[in-house]
Every structure is written in C-alpha cells, then in structure tokens.
Amino acid sequence: MAKPDISVVRATDDDRYLATDQIVWFEEIPGASTSEQLLGVPADQRFAVEMADADPGAYAGIYGVRPMQLAVPAGPTGRARLVPCAGLTWVGVHPDHRRRGILTAMLRHHVEQTHREGVALSALHASEPAIYGRHGYGVTTPTYAVTLGRGTELRAPGLDAAAGEVRTRFETASETGMAERVRECDLRIAEGSPGVIVGDESFYSYIMQANGWPEQRRDKEPMRFLFAVRDGEEVGLAAFRRYHKWDNGRPQGRLEVLGLGGDPVTRLALLRRLLDFDLMASVELPRVGTDDPLWSWIGPRAADKVDVHENLWIRIIDLPEALPLRAYAEDCDVIVDVNDPAAPWQAGRWRIRVRDGAASAERTEDTADVELPVAALGSAYLGGTNLVAMHNAGLLDERRPGAIAELWRAFRTDLAPSPAMGF
Numbered sequence: 001m002a003k004p005d006i007s008v009v010r011a012t013d014d015d016r017y018l019a020t021d022q023i024v025w026f027e028e029i030p031g032a033s034t035s036e037q038l039l040g041v042p043a044d045q046r047f048a049v050e051m052a053d054a055d056p057g058a059y060a061g062i063y064g065v066r067p068m069q070l071a072v073p074a075g076p077t078g079r080a081r082l083v084p085c086a087g088l089t090w091v092g093v094h095p096d097h098r099r100r101g102i103l104t105a106m107l108r109h110h111v112e113q114t115h116r117e118g119v120a121l122s123a124l125h126a127s128e129p130a131i132y133g134r135h136g137y138g139v140t141t142p143t144y145a146v147t148l149g150r151g152t153e154l155r156a157p158g159l160d161a162a163a164g165e166v167r168t169r170f171e172t173a174s175e176t177g178m179a180e181r182v183r184e185c186d187l188r189i190a191e192g193s194p195g196v197i198v199g200d201e202s203f204y205s206y207i208m209q210a211n212g213w214p215e216q217r218r219d220k221e222p223m224r225f226l227f228a229v230r231d232g233e234e235v236g237l238a239a240f241r242r243y244h245k246w247d248n249g250r251p252q253g254r255l256e257v258l259g260l261g262g263d264p265v266t267r268l269a270l271l272r273r274l275l276d277f278d279l280m281a282s283v284e285l286p287r288v289g290t291d292d293p294l295w296s297w298i299g300p301r302a303a304d305k306v307d308v309h310e311n312l313w314i315r316i317i318d319l320p321e322a323l324p325l326r327a328y329a330e331d332c333d334v335i336v337d338v339n340d341p342a343a344p345w346q347a348g349r350w351r352i353r354v355r356d357g358a359a360s361a362e363r364t365e366d367t368a369d370v371e372l373p374v375a376a377l378g379s380a381y382l383g384g385t386n387l388v389a390m391h392n393a394g395l396l397d398e399r400r401p402g403a404i405a406e407l408w409r410a411f412r413t414d415l416a417p418s419p420a421m422g423f
C-alpha cells in the first residue's frame with residue numbers, strides 16, 4: 001500500500017482538536033468549554049495532521065506542547081536549576097488512521113519544531129512504554145507506587161526535631177489564588193529536586209479548574225492540599241484526595257497522594273500528617289523515587305504494596321545546547337558518535353568535555369570512543385540511568401575501553417532524580 005501523504009500543521013480549529021482528543025481518550029467533559037479544556041496548551045503549541053480522507057469533525061492526529069521548566073542538577077547534592085523544556089502531551093491518532101505512520105510524522109515534526117524554537121530538551125510521560133524509545137526518548141528514572149497502612153511509623157531520629165517545627169496548612173483546590181500559590185511552592189521545591197517539572201501559570205490554572213468539572217469530580221473529594229510552612233514560608237506541598245470505604249461498619253478509607261514535594265524534613269512532616277487522617281486505612285503514594293528517604297524511614301517490608309513503573313522520558317533536541325545546562329560530577333573527555341536520524345543537526349561525532357562541573361560538546365572528525373543512540377543520553381541526562389549498566393546489557397557500543405564509565409562518572413548524581421508530576 002502506498003504511504004499516505006501526511007502533513008503536520010498548526011491546529012487552527014479548537015473544536016476539531018478537542019474532538020480528536022475525546023475520540024482517542026474516549027471521554028467527554030460536557031460541563032467545560034473548549035477553551036477551558038485546552039487551557040495550558042497554548043494556541044501556537046497545538047499541532048494536527050491533515051489527511052485527505054479525514055473525518056471533517058476531527059483531525060487524523062494531534063499533539064500539543066506545554067511549555068515547562070525542568071529541574072536539572074546544579075552542583076551540590078540535590079541542588080537544581082530550572083531550564084526550559086517542551087512538555088509533549090495530547091498525543092493521539094484517530095482510530096481510523098492508526099498504524100499508518102502519523103505518530104512517526106508528528107514526532108519528527110515535534111523534534112524539528114522544538115529545535116526551531118530554540119528549546120534544547122523535550123520531555124513526556126508515556127501512555128505505553130513501547131511508543132517513544134524509537135523516537136529518541138529515554139527513561140530517566142523508575143518510580144514506585146507505594147501503599148502504606150495508616151499509622152505506618154516513619155523512623156527518622158535525625159530529622160524529628162526539625163520536622164516538629166514544620167506546620168501544615170489544609171487547603172482546597174477551589175480556593176482563590178490556589179494556582180499561583182501551588183506554582184510558587186513548586187518553584188521553591190524544584191530548587192532542591194532535580195527531575196521535577198514545573199508548568200507555566202496556565203497549566204496550574206488548568207489543574208485547579210479541571211478539579212471542579214463534574215465529569216472529573218464525579219463522587220470524588222475535591223483535590224486538597226497540605227502546605228508545609230517553615231518560618232512563615234510555604235516550603236513543601238502534598239496534594240491528595242480521600243475515598244470512603246466501609247467494611248462491616250468499620251472505616252477502611254483510602255487516601256491517594258497526588259503529589260508530594262519538599263526537602264526531607266518537610267516531606268517527613270507532611271507524610272506523618274497524611275498517615276494520620278481519621279477514617280483512612282491506607283495511603284497510596286503513586287510516585288516515590290529510587291532514593292526517596294521514605295525507603296529508609298519505613299525500613300524493609302513495611303509497605304503493603306510496591307509497584308514499579310517508569311517516570312519522565314527525555315529527548316535531547318540540541319546536544320551542544322542541552323549538555324551545558326546542567327552541572328556534572330567529574331571531569332571527562334569522551335568522543336561520542338550519536339545515532340539520531342530524526343535530528344541530523346546533532347547526529348554524528350561530538351567531543352564531550354567536562355571541566356569543573358561544566359560541560360561542552362564540540363563537533364569532531366576524530367574516532368569515536370562510544371557509539372550510542374540519542375535516547376541513551378536522554379536517559380542519563382538527569383543522572384538517574386546508569387550508562388555502564390546499559391553497556392553491560394549490550395545496548396551501547398564502546399570503542400575505547402573505559403570511555404563509558406568515564407562518561408557516566410560525569411553524568412551521575414549523588415541521588416537519583418525526583419519523580420516529575422504528570423502533564
């Protein structure tokens with residue numbers, strides 16, 4: 001069969017764009033207008049595929065970009081700085097047009113468009129793990145969904161006194177000014193949490209607004225927040241909601257944590273409060289990082305349930321711009337041959353040098369020490385995916401013995417990246 005002619009353009013018809021999303025994700029939100037539902041994906045960041053035989057009420061495929069900031073390693077343990085990042089979202093192909101190369105065309109367009117806009121990194125959360133590796137995205141870190149019983153003891157003798165100084169404040173998403181307040185707090189949290197993502201103002205408005213839509217709410221509690229307050233400042237945050245359950249007249253409620261951020265002291269104070277709500281029997285934490293202090297606080301086998309999944313995927317869009325954005329652990333001088341057919345401007349050989357924590361990448365004709373897919377650099381970018389382990393697994397090609405370990409010792413961080421929120 002001949003390849004269809006696929007052109008990716010800016011989506012100019014908002015209703016058609018939204019209709020495509022609703023067909024793909026089989027949901028409708030009658031209580032919310034089109035513009036409310038599109039809030040957080042700016043008009044110039046909505047893209048669509050036009051096909052001759054497309055349904056006039058929907059596009060053959062769509063995608064959108066949320067302008068986000070990614071917290072990248074900034075030197076001392078756990079410090080981060082925020083850098084621009086294209087948050088790829090709203091990816092969907094109409095069921096009549098799937099498996100004809102539309103996603104492939106849209107991803108190619110996204111990489112080129114992001115490059116044109118001068119943004120060096122793209123990030124996403126994947127609906128299914130098999131989709132994005134072939135498009136140059138690499139998984140940055142695993143995360144764990146952890147269920148704890150109410151009252152689980154958190155042992156942290158070195159932090160107890162400081163955690164006792166933290167006050168918590170209970171709030172609801174519908175309260176005035178919550179979008180700005182939560183974003184402010186997230187920006188502060190990000191400075192100490194490499195790996196987290198912070199959206200723009202409209203994204204936070206979207207979150208608070210969506211919380212009130214009848215279709216989203218159904219019988220659920222509105223989203224609640226616990227702010228951690230220290231010296232009068234909101235320094236940490238938990239978002240959560242509770243669900244009733246009764247068993248033989250006994251309360252067996254479930255508390256779902258939607259997000260939790262802050263330094264270890266504030267997280268300890270927040271978690272202790274979350275583990276102590278009346279009428280609850282369990283607390284579910286959907287995104288716990290590999291090096292989260294929770295593992296030490298609860299000790300072995302204290303969780304009722306642990307599931308693993310991947311967190312953020314990163315694609316490097318512009319290698320010589322992306323590498324200097326973050327700080328590095330050790331010096332290195334390694335020539336990499338980057339395999340990236342979708343981004344010819346960065347495919348090929350680069351000399352990556354790190355001196356005193358700062359990286360540069362320069363074009364070279366010299367023999368490569370390492371050949372790798374661009375996805376491997378995306379995986380390692382936040383310091384959470386071990387390049388030596390990938391090499392051991394047979395996924396990278398080392399030409400100079402020791403070169404991958406040298407590269408990894410520069411990229412690795414003292415602590416694994418923190419999980420990023422969904423977008």
Ligand SMILES: CC(=O)SCCNC(=O)CCNC(=O)[C@H](O)C(C)(C)COP(=O)(O)OP(=O)(O)OC[C@H]1O[C@@H](n2cnc3c(N)ncnc32)[C@H](O)[C@@H]1OP(=O)(O)O
Nearest residue numbers: 088089090091092093098099100101102103104124127130
């Ligand atoms: C960041 C986000 O927004 S994540 C959300 C992604 N969206 C969804 O999951 C919504 C439901 N799914 C869809 O809309 C579509 O099936 C998509 C977007 C996943 C794929 O779109 P398509 O246009 O069918 O993909 P396309 O034809 O370009 O496929 C490219 C390749 O990826 C493979 N592929 C595509 N989707 C999947 C999948 N879900 N699982 C495994 N492989 C997949 C195809 O088999 C194809 O492989 P091939 O080249 O070896 O034949």
